[in-house]
Amino acid sequence: MARIIEINGPLVRLELPGALLGEQVRVGALGLSGEVIAREGDTALAQLYEDSTGLAPGEPAEGLGHPLSVELGPGLLGGIFDGVQRPLEAIWQASGDRIARGVQIPALTRDRRWDFTPAADRLPGMVLNGGDILGTVPETASIEHRILVPPDVAGELLELAPAGDYDVDATLARIRMRDGTLRKLSLCQRWPVRRPRPFRRRNHAGEPLITGQRILDTFYPLLKGGKAAIPGPFGAGKTMLQHQIARWCNAEIVIYVGCGERGNELTDVLESLPKLTDPHSGRPLMERTLLIANTSNMPVVAREASVYVGITIAEYFRDQGYDVVMVADSTSRWAEALREVAGRLGQMPVEEGYPAYLGSRLAAFYERAGRVETLAGNTGSVTLIGAVSPPGGDFSEPVTSHTKEIIQTFWALSKELADARHYPAIDWLESFSGYVGEAAGWWAEHVDPDWAEARARALELLSESEELRRIVNLVGVEALSSEQRWSLEAAELIKEALLQQAATDAVDSYASPAKQYLLLAGLLAIHAEGLRLIALGVPARRLIELPVVAEARRWKTRYGDAELAALRERVAGLTEDFMKLEGEYAVASGSAARVAAEEGGQP
Amino acid sequence: MKNLEFRTASSARGGLLVMANVAGVAAGTRVGITDHSGRRRNGLVIRTSDDAVLVEVFEDTDDLDLERTWVRFLDEPYSLPVSRDILGRVFNGVGRPRDGRPPIVSGQHRDINGAPLNPAARAYPREFIETGLSAIDGMNSLTRGQKLPIFSGGGLPHNRVAAQIVRQARLLGEAAGDFAVVFAAFGVSSQDARFFQEGFEESGALERLVMFLNLADEPVIERLLTPRAALTAAEYLAFELDRHVLVVMTDMTAYAEALREVAVLRGDVPARKGYPGYLYSDLAELYERAGRIRNRPGSITLIPVLSMPSDDITHPIPDLTGYITEGQIVLSRELNAQGVYPPIAVLPSLSRLMKDGIGGDFTRPDHPRVASQLFASYARALEVRGLAAIIGAEDLSEGDRRYLEFAEAFERRFVGQAEGDQRDVYATLDLAWDLLSMLPAASLTRVSEEELAKHYKPGDKVTR
Incomplete structure (x- = not known):
């Protein structure tokens, strides 16, 4: 026994x-x-x-x-599940505030009937293959749940249920498999979490994932189907950034896996999402969101399972032809769970106690992201964004360094920026994106052909300013030429007016691509105008005092997405702000003595 | 099984006792051990199989004579008797009275390990808790249900700060009467224990307080149970008696070191600096017991105090703590050396949930922006101070010299306050405006025009 x-x-x-x-x-x-x-x-x-x-x-x-397998079918969206896909809301109803042990409640509710409509061209006698769509269920107002033939099923359709209300267990279709056996299909299917769901082929070309966060979209873009990591020490705003992505990104489905993180953060997501609307569809965000919660005080083995549960559900929606974003917060806690179990098994530790297979497990996990042609021939994608919590903020530790080799977009959070209350605290020098070339095509087509050039110029200004900043710290601002002082100011302007973005500000929280580009173009235009005047002999100090320099810092909160026309007009009329000063100096242009007096006049 | 005594110890080593021929012992059970001299010890089953049961002995295995050791398996985990009468009492690390009064008699016992809160049952932390310290209330406010650690270092007055918070903390408004404090100190010297106990008795704080004390010379494993017992008491007060409970625990470094000591005995694989790989999960098990629950009025707010070894914030203990808690209050050796008490370094400090606990609904409408302005102005002032250190204060511009004066006044008068000084949050905000009035109004861009008109006092030359 x-x-x-x-x-x-x-x-x-x-x-x-x-x-x-x-x-x-x-x-x-x-x-x-x-x-x-x-x-x-x-x-x-x-x-x-x-x-x-x-x-x-x-x-x-x-x-x-x-x-270990998950239940896939209508009823997933808007839900919150634990690391092995038990529905936490239902468990709360059944066993109270504390999770009782041994509770078994199926992931999908059996109490609800779903309005199923069979696909029009599905007739008895036809041959169906894995991934084919049987019909649809309007799961939420924004998402139509497409009922798929499970990937391991193929054969002759004997019978398909008519339109009507069904629960997830009701038989909808019967299929005679090639080997002659009969399979009954319902609204729900199971899939083992550690095995990737199959697809026809990878489909590499893609469009950027728009998150509404300027430093991400404009500077370090991520493609739909791409892989990104957000490493950051505690207090650098990692969670806030992930919440922002989960809220505003233009994916159709968002899966948020809270893996070994704070309970209060998940509560924040749970309480805030239903109140927010999707800027792309206008529907409540909760309708497209699904949460997997294994908080840090929940059993560690389920934490290891939770990321697989999340990615399998993501693949299931991808197979329906949707763009899915999965945010895993944090992959470090997942790696620690691996380490803990490996330690108990007595496996030989390699780096910092982690088992030797850490790198290959991480790589295999991230490899489940991608934009694919599904078995039914549609296009769907899973974008994977993994947070990393490096101990002591040290990016050379095993989880961060392995992850860095795997991913394409790296959004490095910096403690120094966070301490300076510069949010999102993404370090523009340390971060990188391997998708800039592909993103540029999209921006050129949909927003402005000059995007790539403007982006490059802004980054150049930022990196130049680091150099200038060092000089200033050593010998003071007087050592700079007027042009350098103005470039330094322009870099500061870009940091404050573009890179900094207030998640809590109603207007600033989300910036459309058009607004992002207008702000960028406007700030660069200010810089260019200033350079032109400096060539005429205007000292940088006078330029910095111009009202437009202070005003530009408020553009991001003043012009919402409804006022873009006004912003466009404002940017187009920038020359006027410099006209008065220009007039003053155009007369004296060439008078070297006056320039020298202006420059040297003030300590 | 709990009535049976076994005398089948087969080996003992370094605090671990192996029992043979005992079948069916449950994992995590409490164990009572009597040695040949009649001395009683406590233990815990950490591994159990058909052939052998591994028992961790709290008071160590010294002097055990295997043939004359009697072991009783009590068939229950460590638990704490709870009732209303725990308020005003002082217990040791495992819940036995240490105030000379009789033990708590209650039919209700709670497993001190607790059970994980269902994330779906949580309610988000909200509403303000006043500590009476300006640097916390004004700029790093504590919110009900939050966990906000104090990061300190050896020789810094974190125990005095913790004690002051325990004495002064209160709620504003109607809930004020439903407040309680649970205080746990582990690995402390008997001198510190006396400082805490006498201080609380004198100030009258004891009647709304439950204390758990584990001294440095008491069993290391009891140190692992002390915070669990304290949090069990807090959970009872908060979620069964509807109290708002503030839990202050000191010193988490002593706790983590105890955990490491026990892990090494058990033969666990070390991860960083010899600490076991599960240090994060173990700390989270404690910290995550703070919070609020949907449809329940009570709350648990947690202030763990820890001394950072060599002041290193990247050391595993502060580092892992920072990943679990919602912010941190950092004490500064520099301020302490300058005689500023409490030496709270406001710039590296952060309360992530502050925005949900302050403002018009909870404190005062200008609070969020005043806090933001203080951060900005003080950061600017420190830059000026850095500059003055290079070029000399004489060469600063008039504007910069005002910042220099502001920095000085801010540290002395806003951050600094006497140990007996309980400032309510309104006094803190008024003081903030006094100090901000030292700076030109045009430089105060984080506050609104209306607030400037209402609170800014130009020409009101503030002197030390």
């Missing part, structure tokens, strides 16, 4: 003949859930997703015959 032999923290040794590796188990009188991670003869070693306190040797155990 299957029984417990030994308990060591979350690891239990079971007498369980014939157990499969990865098989789900129920253990003890409470029926705690877990999975088999090793086999030796008739004994199996399992890791538990729940706390093992109180479990005793001799208590019963049971193998369930299938690996």
Whole structure:
């Protein structure tokens, strides 16, 4: 009989003949859930997703015959699930404020009936393949849930249910498989989380993911289907940035995996999302969002599973032809869960106690991102954004350095910027994006052909200003030429008026691509105008005092997306702001004595 | 099983005792051990199998004679008896009285390990808690349900600051009467323990307070249980008696060191600086017990105090703490050396949830912008001070010299306050305006025009 032999923290040794590796188990009188991670003869070693306190040797155990898998079907969106896809809201109703152990509640509600419409051209007798659409269910007002033939099913359609209301278990279709067996299909299907869902081929060309965050979209773009990492020490605003992305990005589905992070942060997401509307569809954001929550105080093994649960659900929506963004906060906690289990298994640690397979696990996980042609021939994408929490903010630690090799876009958060209350605290020198070339095509076509050039010029100003800043710190601002002083000011202007963005400000929180470009172009125009005047002999000090320099800092909050025409007009009329000064100096132009007097007149 | 005594100890080493031939012992069970001299010790089952049960002995395994050691498995985890009467009491690390009064008699016992709160059951922290310290209330405000650690260093007065917060903390408005404090100190010297206990008794703070004390010479494993017992008491007060509970715990570094000591004994693989890989999860298990719950009036707010080894904020203990908590209050050695008490360095300090606890609904409408202005002006003032150190104060412009004076006044009068000085948040904000009035109105861009008109006092030359 299957029984417990030994308990060591979350690891239990079971007498369980014939157990499969990865098989789900129920253990003890409470029926705690877990999975088999090793086999030796008739004994199996399992890791538990729940706390093992109180479990005793001799208590019963049971193998369930299938690996950890998720339920996929209508009812996922707007929900909050734990690391092994148990519905937390339903668990709260059933077992109270604290998560009782051994609670088993299916992920998808059985109480609700869904309005199913069969696809028009699906007729009995036709051959269906995995990934084909059987029909649709309007899951939320913004998302139509497409019911797919599971990837491992193909054969002749014998029967398809008519339009009507069905629960997730009701049989919708019967299919005779090629080997002659019958398969019944319903609104819901299962898929093992550690196996990527299949697709036809990768589809590399793509468009940028617009997040409404200027430093991201304009400077370090990410493509739909791309891979990005957000590393940052604590207090650098990592979570806030991820929330902003989850709120404003132009994906159709957002999956937010809180992996070993703070409970209050998830509560913040849960309480704020229903009140916010999607700037792209005008619908409540919660309708397109799904949360996986394994907070830091929840069992560590389920934390390891949570990112796989998230990515599998993401792939499922991708297979329906949607653009999905998955945010994993934080992959470091996931890696630590790996480390903890590896340590208990006595595996040889390599760097900082992490097992040798850390790099390959991370790479395999990120590889599940991508823009693909689905089995049914549609296009869908999974964009993966992983937060990294490097100990002590040290980017050379194993998780950050492995991640850096895998991802294409790197949004490096800096403690210094955060301490200076510069948010989002993304370091413009340390960050990079491998997608700039592809993004440039999109910006040129949809916003302005000069985007790539303007972006490059702004970055040049920023990096030049670092150099100038060093000089100023050593020998003072007087050592700079007028042109250099003006460039330094322009870089400051770009930092304050463009890079800094207030998540809490109603207008500034989201900036459309058009607004982003207008601001960038406007600031560069101010710089260019100033340079022109400096050539006429105007000292930088006079330029810095111009009202337009202070005013430009408020453009981002003054002009919302409804007032873009006004902003465009404002930017177009910039020359006038410089006219008076120009007039003053045009007369005296060439008078070197006057310039010298102006420059030297003030200490 | 709890009535059976076993005498089957097969080996003992470094605080661990192996029991043979005991079947069916549950993981995490409490253990009572009696040695040949009749001395009783406590233990915990950390690993159990058909053949052997591994028991961690709190009071160490010294002098154990394996053949004359009797072990009883109590079939229950460590638990704390709870009732209304715990208020005003002082306990040791595992909940036994240390104030000479009788033990708590109650039919209600709570497992001190708690159980993880369902994230869906949480409510977001909101509303203000006043500590009476300007640097916290004004610029790094504490919100009900928040966890805000104090990062200190050896030799800095964090114990005095913690004690002052325990004495002064209060709620504004109607909820004021529902306030309680749980204070836990672990690994402290008996002198510090006396300082805390006498201070609270004298100030009358004890009647709304529950204290847990684990002294430096008491069992290391009890140090691991002390914060758990304290948080169990807090959970009872907050979520069963509807109190707003502030938990102050000192010193988390002693806790983490105890954890490392025990982990090494158990043979766990070390990660950073010898601390076990699960230090993060273990700290999170404690810190995440703070919070609010939907449809329940009470709340737990947590202030863990920790001394950063060698003042290194990247050391695993402050680092992992910072990743779990919602901000930090940093004490500065420099300010302390200048005689500023409490030596709170406001710039590296941060309260992430501040915005949800202040403003018109909770404190005063100008509070968020005044705080932002103080940050900006003080940051600017420190830049000027840095400049003055290079070129000399004489060569500063008139405007810059005003900033220099502002920095001085800000540190002495706003950050600095006496140990007995309880400033309410309105006094703190008025003081902030006094100081801001030292600067030109045109430079105060973070506050609104109306606020300037109302609160700015030009010409009101503030002197030290």
